[in-house]
Amino acid sequence: MTHHHPAGTTAFTDARVIVGDGTTVLDDAVITVHDGLITGVTRAPAGDLGAANVVSLRGKTVMPALVNPHGHIGYMRGTVCDPAFYSRDNILDHLRRFVYHGVSTFQCLGTDWNGTEVAIRDEQRSGALADPDLATLFTAGSGLVAAPTAGQASGAPFFAVDAVHQVTDPADGRAFVRELAGQGVDAVKFWIDDRGGAAAKLSPEACREIVDEAHRHGIKAAAHIYTVEDAKTALDAGADILAHMPRSPEPDQELIDRLVDRDIAVFTSMSVQGPARTGWLDDPFVRETLPDAAIEDLRTRMRAREPEPLFDTGETFRRLQQNFATLHQAGVRLVYSPDTGVFAQLPGVAEHRELEALVEAGLSPLEAIEFATRRSSRLLGLTDRGVIEAGRRADLLVLDADPRDDITNTRRISDVVLHGRVVDRERLRRQWQAEHEDVRAR
Template identity: 25%
Template sequence: MSVPNVRAALAALALLLPVAAAAAGPSAVHCGKLFDARSGRMLGPHTILVRDGRIDSLVSGGNASVQGVEDIDLRDRVCLPGWTDLHVHLGSQSSPQSYSEGFRLDPVDYAFRAVGYAEKTLLAGFTSVRDLGGEVAPHLRDAINQGLVRGPRIFAAGKSIATTGGHADPSNGYNSMLSHLMGPPGPTEGVINSADDARQAVRQRYKDGSDVIKITATGGVLSYARSGDAPQFTEDEVRAVVETARDYGYRVAAHAHGTEGMLRAVEAGVTSIEHGTHMTDEVMRLMKQRGTWYVPTIHAGRFVADKAKEDGYFPEIVRPKAAAIGAQIQETFARAWRAGVPIAFGTDMGVGPHGDNAREFLYMVEAGMPAAEALQAATVHAAEVLGVDDQGVIAPGRRADIIALAADPLEDIQAVLDVRFVMKDGEVFLGPGTR
């Protein structure tokens, strides 16, 4: 994907869109209730003083008077730390045309679409995301950071690292003429076939400005290939990825549906397993021993299982994988939670429609997780997975990422679908009374 084309698209879009949020001056946010993400408890009224994009102080009682600041009245609302979705793809969104669009659309088209997807995600209450695969994401991240467009804070993987013919090999499904013209993709394009290739691919992601490394340790559901769960990296290859990533300060997320691929990834030291469909008791024990996080993406599983029932939505090579694998993820999540596997929040949004991320909370609770733990998965636990200590809780010194709901999600988890206020880094993107 052409970097200049992506940057040009985002710059052009910035000239067309009014993106300014409310001025980020000092403010006092008066909350009717406040979710303490560290303890998982819902507290009573509090006032949050925000200065320079950070939380300056926190005062019990929602009526604290502070001179010289803007008052934001959320006394009839429930305040929480901004949520983090650890698995999104902001450069795309599933549709029956997804497989043909790759041959028809330019990078500029994907960049323009991504801007809208990013804003939907932010306004749904997600102030941070980890984008796990897509060349648009690093440039979208930079445009958001520069204030050119509206969106969440992005931790971008850039191109996922795959093996030849594996999930995330960009040439899967190409006919022989196209394959001959383009040549086999290599480490620069994120496709590896040896430990040396693996090291080069990580270094290329460093050169490209990625924030995290993503590997496709097994087959996948939506790739144009037969296997959805076979291991696709040797032990040496995945270990080379992890060791090289560690040299550069990167954490590694491993897409994995099959058992053997998960075992290899966890043994090698990845930070998180994504999806984890065929996770066995052995894998769960190993993840607990190693402190490996599980990011389940139930929403994506349910979405693809539903769409597999529709004629023509997926290519026929994909349809049986979507039907078989997608339907299992929620049950795997339930078993993993009961077993005590560390769990953090992620949706694989881009498979489902952007902005619908909060439905994952409903599915987690439906599977047996208490609402408070589901909210912690998207706040303090997500921050642990990212390796950051400045977000995920509402406390002095942390980023002023604050959202508010119309009702208490600990009493009714459906409340997460009704976000009424969004502040990121002290800037208000969705104000009281906007909806």
């Protein structure tokens, strides 16, 4: 396809369209786009297309671009996550990688260092940063953890210990959330986690102060939890989002009832725990954007753990699959969450691995796609994307194969259309490959 945003109306014809609502698929459909917005989605024929720029997508499947509400940006270079890599340039690189791999929107939860992400997000929203190849950035700014006492480790994620705020007492937590509100953060993130007994854990009182201050400013609060007990602490505090499914013990009826009654969003965060399979590293989808040395380094690290994942254990993953089924059957609002940017969760790639994990956990491919498009858009309060219908942004993922046959077909990307403009993926790919050659030549 032509890599520009054509004037007038574009009609994408002859496509199989996965709408993104979890059920609807239109064969031989026409998507008309004007000024970046979808103006119609019809079964062919669509009437007179004489005034339109007509682009045939015969043999292709079109779905909405992915929307990721949970990850961490700027810390990974190649396949290694390290605070030494954090920079504005690396964040921008990740936002381009998201677009290349079909992700239109990304929210970083709580690991912003010195307001770098807030600044980029504000530049995007003001138009000062008008690069069309960047995913839309949302950020929770810097998250909150309990301040460690002598001899304790920090409860912060290992790669962002210096980026998060260490809460000394409940009043301090409230004061810091007030600062975050002044930055206009899109969410507030706090960690309830003692890291296996090695770290201090936020007190219930501190959690209540954090969430109450967030709500005073109309901001949703997301709690990182792993256990049923900590999930209940988060709910007691009034949290709106659980950034992970509880792992142990199995969710009890009390927790399930509370999650359903308050319509709490529970992030799936499954693929970050997945088994240490390495076959996906050979996918052209991965290899065309990363140097061989980085891929082989990750393969070596993963094989050293086989059959366990880089993070936690295979038993945890099996428990997550079981708990997913329990929560989903009970009607809990589960939301797609790749937890991108850590361990083996490569920016732009993790999003597709999470889709695969959701199908393995029992969803149909169409249901998994709805989780990653309409449902995640709604969580971010976005009504302009996530579904292929009139009035929405034309953020489209054009695929060479139907993901209903195999969910990994979402990785067989022919084109990405962002706000009606066909992304020049070849140019991005050449740019990354030139950087790899430059590094190798040094």
